Structure formats: structure tokens, C-alpha cells
Amino acid sequence: MKKLLTLLFLISAAVSTFVFQGCGDPEVSLNAVYQPKIAVQAFVYPGEKVKDIRIYRNFPLNTVTDSAKITVKNATVTLNGIPLVYSEATAAYGNNSILIEQGKQYTLEVSAVIDGQALTTRGTTTVPTGRFVLPVKNYGVVPYGEQGVPIKLIPGVITDFYAFSILPKVANLDNFIYNNLYNSRITRQKLMEEGLGNFIFQFKFLKDMLPSTTDTLVVPIKGFDTWFYSDYRVIVYAGDTNFKNFVLTAGSVKELDGNFHTPLMNLDGDGIGVFGSAIRDTAYFTIRNTP
Amino acid sequence: MKNKLYILLILLSVRLAALNGNATVSGFVYDKEDREGLAGATLVIKSLSLGVTTNANGYFAFASVKPGKYTLLISYIGYKTLSQQITVKSDEDLTLDIRLERMSYQTQEVVITADSVRLSDKLFEAPVSKIEMNSAQINSIPRVVEADLLRALQTIPGITALSDFSSALYVRGGTPDQNLFMVDGTDVYNPEHAFGIFSTFNTNAIKKVELSKGGFGAEYGGRLSSVLDVTNLDGSRTRLQGIATLSLLSASTTLQMPLGSIGSLSGSIRRTYLDQTFAKWNKDIPDYYFWDGNIKAFLDLNEANKLTISAFSGKDNLDFKMDKDKPSSMGFMYNWGNTTGSVNWRHIFSPKLFSNFWLTYSGFSSDFNFETVDFKEQNKMGDFTIKGALEYYAENNLNIRFGFEQKFAHGKLYQEWESGLADVTKRRYMSMGYVSGRYSPVPEWVIETGLRYSIFLSDKNYQNFEPRLSIKYRLDEFSTLKFAAGRYAQYVARIPRLFFASIWTTSDEYLKDAHSNHYIFSFSRELGEIYAFEAEAYYKTYDNLYQFNPLVQAEGHPSSYRNGKPLYESTEFLFNRGDGKSYGFELMLKKETGPVTGWVGYSLSRTEYVFDKLANRKTFVPRHDRTQVLNAVANINLTEARAEWNDEELDPKKNKWIIGANFVYSTGQPITTPGSVYYSNAMPDWQIIGHTGLVSPGYYLYPGELNDFRLPAYIRLDVSVTYEIPYEGWSLAPYLQVFNIGSRKNVWFINYESSTNQYGINTQTVKKINMLPLLPSIGVTAKF
Secondary structure (H helix, E strand, C coil), X not given: CHHHHHHHHXXXXXXXXXXXXXXXXXXXXXXXXXXXXXXXXXXXXCCCEEEEEEEEECECCCCEEEHHHCECCCCEEEECCEECXXXXXXXXXXXXXXXXXXXXXXXXEEEEEECCEEEEEEEEEECCCECCECCCCEEEEEECCCCCEXXXXXXXXXXXXXXXXEEECCCCCCCECCCCCCCCCCXXXXXXXXXXXXXXXXXXXXXXXXXXXXXXXXXXXXXXXXXXXCEEEEXXXXXXXXXXXXXXXXXXXXXXXXXXXXXXXXXXXXXXXXXXXXXXXXXXXXXXXXX | CHHHHHHHHHXXXXXXXXXXCCEEEEEEEEECCCCCECCCCEEEEHHHCEEEECCCCCEEEEEEECCEEEEEEEECCCECCEEEEEEEECXXXXXXXXXXXXXXXXXXXXXXXXXXCCHHHHHHHCXXXXXXXXXXXXXXXXXXXXXXXXHHHCCCCCEECCCCCCCCCEECCCCXXXXXXXXXXXXXXXXXXXXXXXXXXXXXXXXXXXXXXXXXXXXXXXXXXXXXXXXXXXXXXXXXXXXXXXECCEEEEEEEEEECCCEXXXXXXXXXXXXXXXXXXXXXCCEEEEEEEEEEEEEEEECCEEEEEEEEEEEXXXXXXXXXXXXXXXXXXXXXXXXXXXXXXXXXXXXCEEEEEEEEEEEEEEEEXXXXXXXXXXXXXXXXXXXXXXXXXXXXXXXXXXXXXXXXXXXXXXXXXXXXXXXXXXXEEEEEEEEEEEECCCCCEEEEEEEEEEEEECCCCEEEEEEEEEEXXXXXXXXXXXEEEEEEEECEEEEEECCEEEEEEECCCXXXXXXXXXXXXXXXXXXXXXXXXXXXXXXXXXXXXXXXXXXXXXXXXXXXXXXXXXXXXXXXXXXEEEEEEEEEEEXXXXXXXXXXXXXXXXXXXXXXEEECCCHHHCCECCCCCCCEEEXXXXXXXXXXXXXXXXXXXXXXXXCEEEEEEEEEEECCCEECCEEEXXXXXXXXXXXXXXXXXXXXXXXXXXXXXXXXXXXXXXXEEEEEEEEEEEECCEEEEEEEEEECCCECCCEEEEEEEEEECCCCEEEEEEEEEECCCCEEEEEXXXXX
């Protein structure tokens, strides 16, 4: 009896403590160590001059950032030892005297002072060789529907990776396809609140294509790639390994269970981002409500 | 050499027994009411200081007893201790059929007398790191809507859960793929329903569960960390019995009945009805249900031969549509499930030689079809197994166990998408044999040694010798010291997928066999005659751990091409290889009798990994590492407590109030945080900074150090109230369960949201994604 009383008392005390402990909303104070990095987004294309070499900086989490201030304007940037010059108009580095050649190796070196720290990074790309063909450049007006737009591609570049960047010319709340095939619960109000970004920018890719194939491939642009009644452009890239690794891993560092993993990047030292190369071409089509 | 020694000992003991007129006393211990065999019952002949426990089938044998009259004490938790007089005659083996009577409430509190088997004896007999649970104990732990075996086991020290959404078991730093699940002798793959939230085990159909957290004997193998051995009910031999449960999620029933005089039949079935209820009212809830059922027939052919035939099947079905009103809406169909079957023949060659032979099949299949994006997947795996386990009671102080297993496994994974396909079909063969001996030179010492040999045939063959050792020493009347060590090998690896069934693969050219060494020290002590105290320290090493490689999409290459599409057929890029270790310390105080039952457990542990391609080969802790965990589980029979309070005798027909509580505290889980944010885009032509035209969101997160941040501590209290109404052999028990009664917002993971306004000002917000809030549920259980 005495034992039982003691036990019940102890359990009551424990339960009270547990109830008290088992309430609440714990704070998460992130103590992640921020390290300044040079963020590079740089691509070169054979037969083209060097332009749009973008040098940014990273920021700590949970900050408010003005995108106008993310560009590092006073960096020292060289390509195979030749300096690149910053342009205020494009907010990027370039050099009109360098013409990119197929099969050639290029090394990008960047030095910059960010948050008082002198940082350097370096990356190398080998430009793919060959050429691919888009037998149809303009698909004209295509009615919105399940059949989509079949983009034809005849490969011929020594690469195993093709990316398709799909972008509407005009994208706003008025030309959004509310009566789409997939979700009728996307409303104007919802779009106003959440923005259009997730609907505008679409891409697809083909990976590990048989390098020797010259058969015509058909890549369907489907309804979930086009959310606006608009003219569209599809830029097709035949990218190098750096291009592929960046496209496939940089944007998906977050796993389903919320954890993160390090992406594949080809920049040494203090750099993150990508320095890659690709051969590119463009196709066009227009999505209308009716033919 | 060791095997020869065993054979010599056996021959010697047989010879000696034949000379001295001693006899073997053997038999089965059954439940008196339904004649279920009781595994783990303790039998003691005190005057000879002899003690044995029943095996998984309820069988026992005193190999050599001198002629004479003895008092045999038989005890088992939840049953009245039986004292039986036996007479052993010279050279005449004695076979017993012992039936224990279940305790009524008023006699539950153990009163230690000369006729009792002490708790300390049971603690001494128990193998190192082994936990036993029965259906009643599992059902008494407050739960998330549905009683669940795996979630019940998550309350044991040394076993942790990753989140509220997972029933997976992380045992002493091991991962779920390192746990061997067996039901009636059959291996089970992916024992999970509802995206891993519930397990496939119907708790009402369970007779007994044994979980070895490490240091297990040579009869078990194939996994690195633990063995979960589930035995389903054989079925009542005396009368029709049943139990039915109705909860917010599911309805289930279990029936048992005699099969004439020769055996019994039991079966259970369960189905969820979310698809017929909430999913019809709320369009955001997907059409989902699962069902499972098992049937088991037990045939008592004669004293020496018993046959059990059992089968299990379960299926989950999900039809997800983003917009249920739209036939062409983005959505997918996913169904998966297990099917198992086994035939078990128990044969007693002689009172000293008990055997079990199995023929089993286990299969898992899943089918996923995401038509909108032209993706489909079929995943199948299964095995046919022939195995045998024999137990030879050579002498009172020497048992020899030996066995074999031959497994024919097959697996298939087929995935097809717009621009590629994966087609992996494998056939594998595994042969295994073991021998182990349990020797007790004096009553205070028990030494068990074993050796397991396995060979695995695939495109690269592997073989392993796995020695095992266990030593028990009785310090005094109350206390026991134990030590166990062993080497364990594993030939399978798993790709865990959140909310989707895991994909299993086996050792091959790219996936080496994995190994683990266990070293365990244990101390146990009986306290105040009714409390069991156990303290255990362990150290485990791992070689060749394999974790899914999240970069496989970029790093992988096809092995060939089919119809111009890349074809992926190997595991070459699928996993990252690593090594690791776990070490820790666990305490447990347990009380299993009286109006208040339960346990308090505490564990202090650490797991460290080093992986070839992760964190520059620096040591890191995996996500399931929990430094400290405190568990407290209590069940209070208020009616019985009140009767004891008033020194009254409890009327078993009286209605009863039972309160349950489950508390858990654990150190927060380690995660990788993004160290910083930077601006970039998937495609070079997407504009990041607003000039003209369309500006993309353009921000990426760059991760910090691997798992170097700890989320806040996980704390949760669950309670339950059950009102049991007995009526002429029936009982009805409505219950209320409240999961996370404090509604603590335990953090599941951190989400990072970024938004850019029209002026190009970007704001990043760190947001917690919480686990389950307060979740009440009601239900009713009927028994007859």
C-alpha cells in the first residue's frame, strides 16, 4: 500500500513534469557559420564573344538582400589569363576580343574582396565540339492541349547532355492559363500572393544520350511546361560536364526530408556556382487558346 | 577444432547419461485457456538448482535428471506460477504437458515465496540486449491513432525514431535496413504501411515479439544491427475467441478457433477507411487505403510432430490527384505490399533433440505510375527459403544448436521515363550454416559460443565467418553481469525514399558485403522484488555502409542503350560507401506486475560515420544520431490500484479504468543547414537581376557542414484512457488516445523561403516545419 502510494506520487510528479516539458514551441536559432563566397555564373559558347560572365556574392541566411547589390563589380576576372571587363549595362564581365572555339579549354580565374576577405576561385571548361540541328525552328501557333509541342532535335555534339530552356515572351496574370489541364484551383488571387516565377521558368533535359546518335529525337514540350498564352522560345543547350552537373545538382540540394547535400561544382577555392560551356540554338512556338 | 570438441562433449554426455540412470524431462508449456505455447517460460527444479526456459515454441528439456521426486516450478509473466510434483524414474524419460493459468488482476502483484521463480532468475536467463513484448503490452502504449508494433518498440532505450512520420527503427545507431524482420520464421521486406507511418504488423494477431538490439546468437544473421522476431498467434485450441478494434483510421478483427482436436486456426484482417470517409468529404485528402490479413493453422499431428502453415498479405493503394475535379489533373497511382507464406514442421527426434524446419516465401512488390510526366516504376523482390534449426539438449548444462538456411532471392526494378530507363533484374543465392553451444559449468556461469558461416553468390561472391560469444555471470542473488560480442555480415542495402517504399539491392561488384562487430556489457539487478534494473554499454563498428548517393542523377552513367534510350542496369553510382561506429550506454527500470506497470529508459549514445565522398572524409554524425533519449511508459489500472489502496479483493467482473502515458525526450536531430544563399539560375538565359522582361527567382542555397546543426530537443507526452467493461466472457473497451497532449511543436526540419519583390529586394525566411501536433483519437476494442 505504501509502495503503491509512493509509486503513484512519483508517477504524478513525473507526468506533471512531462506535461510541462511537452508543451511549447521551441526556438530554432541557426548558428550556421556563414562564409563569404564568390558566386559565379559563367558560360561560354563557341563562335561567340565572351559576355555575361556574372560574378556575384553569397549572403547569410535570413537576410534582406537588394538584388541590385549582389554583383561584385570590382573583381579581377580573367579568362585564360586575359582580363575581362565589367559592364554596368549588363551587370556582367566580358571581353569582345576573345572568340570562343570548339574543343578548346578555358580557365576562368576570379579574385575579389567580399566582407573584407580576399577570395579567389578558379574553374576550367572544355567547350563541346560538333553541332546539333533543330530541323524545325518555328512551330507556329499550337493550341493548348495534351499533345504539347514536339521539339525535334538531331544530335551531333560530343556531349551526353542537352538542356531545353522554355520561356514565354509575356507572362502575367492576364495571360495565365487558368483553365489548364492540371489544376483548376490556381486562382488569380493565389498567383498574386505567390508570384508567377514557378510557372514562367521551365526547363527539361536529356541526359546520357548516345553520343554517336544522329537520329532525330522528339522532345515533347507539354502542358505543364507552358502556363501562359504567349509566344515561347526554347533555347537548346548541348552542355559540357560542368553545365550538366550544375543544372542537375545546384538547384536540388534540398532532400525530401528537408536535409541538404553539397552539389557538384567545378570551382576551386572560394567559389560556388558554375563555369561551363555549351553549344546552343533556339526554336519558337506560340501557345493559343484555339488553333 | 571447436566443432570437434562439441561433438566429443555430446557423445560423452550421452554416454554418461546412459550409465547413471538419469532421465530427460521435457515437454511443452501452454496457456491453459487457449493452449498457445508459451515461449520464454522459466522452469526450475530448485532442489537440484536446475533451470531452463522454453524455446520459441514453448518446448523445454532438462537433459539429465536423477531419479527421484521433485518440485518443478514453472513461471511466466502474466501467469500464475505453477508448482508441480514430478517423479523421475531411472532411465525413463518424462514428457510433460504443462498448462499455466493467466493471472487475474488481484493476484498480479508478485509475492515472493519459496515456490516462486524470482525476477532475478528471469533476468539471468534473458539473453543480452533482448526485449520481449506481447500483444497486450504493445496495445497498452498510447499511440498515433493505431496501435503499432514498431512505434511501441521506439519507446525502448537504444531504439530511436527519425520523426513522428516514420515507424522505422534505428537500433543503437544502426539504420532500418540493418534490422532483420521475421514473422513466423519468414523474412519481411519493407514492413511499412501508409508511407512508413504504420507497420504491417497487426498487433492483435501477435503472440510474442522478441527484439535483439545486438550481440545476438549464431542462429540469426544477415543484418548488422538487430533482429525482430514476431510470432503470430497459433490459435485457440479450446474455444472460439475473437478481438475486434474500431478506430478512426481502421477496423480490424482477429479470430481464433480450434480445429477439432488436432489443432487450431487463427486469422486476422484489417482495413483502413480514409478513402471512404475523410477523402470523400475533403478533396485535399488523397484516396488512400491499406488492408492486410494473415491466417495461421496449427496442426498437432502427434507428440513429436507439429505443423504450422501461415500466410500474410497486405496492400496499400494510393490514387493521388492534385485536382480531383479534373480528369487530366496531375497525379499518380501507387500501390505496394508484402505477401509471405510459410510451412513450419516441428519435429522432436528425441526428448533431447528438438527441431524446426521451414519452407518460406516472402515477396514485396510496388507499382508506381505517374502518367502525366511519363514515369512508371515496378519494384519486386522476394525469396524462397529452406531452413532448419535444431536444438540438442546434451546435458543439463550443455545445449547445442545448429542449423542451415538456403535462400533463393530475386529482385527486379524497372523504371521508365521520357528519356531513359532503368532495368535491374537480379537472382541471388545465399547458403548459411551455424552451430552454437550453451555451456554452464556452474550455475553462476553461462557461456555461449557460436560460429556462423555464410556464402553469398552474385556477380561477385562473398563469404563470411561470424563468431559469436556470450558470457553470463551471476554476481549474487540479485545481480547478473553479461557480456556479448560478435561479428555480423550483411549482403543487402536499401535506398530509403521518403513516403515511398524503399528499394532493396544486394551485394555485387560495386556493393561490398557490410560488416559489424558488437561488444556489449550488461548489468541487471532485481530491485525490491518487482523492479528489473538493467544497464548496458555497447560499442559497434561498421565496415562498408552504403548510403544513397543524392548526386546519382549527375554522376551516373548508363551501362548500355535500349531503343536509343540510356539504360541503367548496375548499382555503380547509386551509393556512397563509408565506415562508422556507434557507442553508448543505456539504463532501464522496468515493472511488469501490479496495478502500475511500465518502464523508464535512458540512453546516452553517439554514432559517427566517415564516407569516401562526403564531407571530405571528415567524421560526421548521421541524422538519426541522438545523444540522449529518455523514455517513460506507464500503465495504471486505477480500479486495481483503488482495490489495493482499500485492501479489497478486486472483482474481475468489475469495470476497469486504465490510464496510459508515454513520455519521450530526445536530443534534437542533426541536420545540414544551408550556410548561405546566392543568386544563380538553372539556365544561362534566365535573367537574375531585373533589367527588362522576366526576372527569375534566381536564388540557390549552398549547404554548410554536413549535419553540424542540432534541431531543438524532441519532447512529447501521449496519454490514453481506457474503460474496460467485462461481461460474461466478453469485454468491451472504448478508449481515448491523445498523442502529443502538450501539442509541442517538435521540429521536423527547417524550410527556407525566399521571395523577391518588384524592386529586387529579396527576403529569406527560415521556417520550421513541425511534426504532429496534439492528435486525439477514439476507438473501441471488443474481446470474446
